[in-house]
Amino acid sequence: MRQADITRNTLETQISVRIDLDGSGVGKLDSGVPFLDHMLDQIVRHGLIDLDVTARGDLHIDAHHTVEDIGISLGQAFAKAVGDKKGLRRYGHAYVPLDEALSRVVVDLSGRPGLVFDVEFTRARIGDFDVDLVREFFQGFVNHALVTLHIDNLRGVNAHHQCETVFKAFGRALRAAVERDERAAGAMPSTKGVL
Numbered sequence: 001m002r003q004a005d006i007t008r009n010t011l012e013t014q015i016s017v018r019i020d021l022d023g024s025g026v027g028k029l030d031s032g033v034p035f036l037d038h039m040l041d042q043i044v045r046h047g048l049i050d051l052d053v054t055a056r057g058d059l060h061i062d063a064h065h066t067v068e069d070i071g072i073s074l075g076q077a078f079a080k081a082v083g084d085k086k087g088l089r090r091y092g093h094a095y096v097p098l099d100e101a102l103s104r105v106v107v108d109l110s111g112r113p114g115l116v117f118d119v120e121f122t123r124a125r126i127g128d129f130d131v132d133l134v135r136e137f138f139q140g141f142v143n144h145a146l147v148t149l150h151i152d153n154l155r156g157v158n159a160h161h162q163c164e165t166v167f168k169a170f171g172r173a174l175r176a177a178v179e180r181d182e183r184a185a186g187a188m189p190s191t192k193g194v195l
Contacts (some may be wrong), residue, residue, distance in 0.1 A: 002178070004080035008073045012065040013057040019077040021178050023050025030087030031055045031070055034061045035129035036137070039167040042068075046096075047171030067133040071140025078145040082178060085109050092191035096169040101156030103165035105173040107149050111195040112149040115139055119166060121159045135165060138170075147177075 002021040009015075027044035029037040032055055042053050056112070058067030082088070093106040103119075115138055121131040132153070142149050156162035181189070188194065 002102060004077040005075040006080070007070060007072050008076070010065075010069065013055060013069040015057075015066075015073045015172075016054045017070070017073040017077045018050075018052040019074070019081050020050035021078075021081050023048060026050045026117075028054075030054040031066060032057060032059055033066055033129065035126055036063070036067055036070065036133075038115065039163065042164060042167035044172070045171065045180075046168045047103065049171070049174065049177040057081075063130065063133060067147075068136045068140045069117040071137035072144050075141040075144030078141070078147075078174075082109060082145075084188075085195045086094035086188050087180050087185050088189060089179045089181045090176055092173040092178075092193070094169040094172030094176065096165045096172060098165045098168070099158070099159045101158060103155045103162070103166045103167035103169045104152045104154060105150065105166065105176050106146055107170075108175045109146075109177050110148045110194060111146050112148060113142045113144075113146055115142045116131045116150045116152075119162065120155040121153075121162055121195065122157055123159045126160050126163060130159050131159060134166065135148070 003164045006017045025048045029040050031037050090109045095104050117135045154164050
């Protein structure tokens with residue numbers, strides 16, 4: 001069973017995450033940050049990952065700690081659920097358009113945290129959401145999921161569309177990377193023998 005539960009409690013946030021990599025795309029999302037819930041739902045739906053997220057954070061200050069800590073918690077849950085990675089495809093990529101916007105996301109379940117984030121949002125806020133927090137979310141995720149992640153927004157005018165294509169493509173790329181490879185059943189997808 002490729003599932004995991006993570007609880008993270010700090011003086012700034014209280015977060016619980018439950019993930020099922022073999023889900024059907026069902027999410028229960030209550031981060032306290034509505035736009036983030038909308039983006040997490042893209043991962044759920046397009047990654048066919050079941051995900052429950054409950055968070056309480058210091059939103060009276062701003063959403064930074066909440067968004068970052070959800071990224072961290074999701075990364076921890078992902079790393080636990082994916083296990084030793086034997087028999088997995090390891091790599092995944094996706095291009096996703098939404099009207100004028102187009103993003104590409106490439107992931108490697110490498111065991112090494114690395115983020116390349118090339119997204120120039122056309123405005124600083126989407127509603128009340130600070131777009132700088134998108135990078136913070138993904139940085140938290142890669143640091144704790146131990147994956148290499150390249151995110152490129154190739155074009156876009158509408159910042160909401162830009163962001164949504166990133167999260168949809170991320171879900172699709174994760175889905176591909178965690179798929180079982182029938183031709184490599186039980187084999188470690190690395191010449192090193194470990195990931």
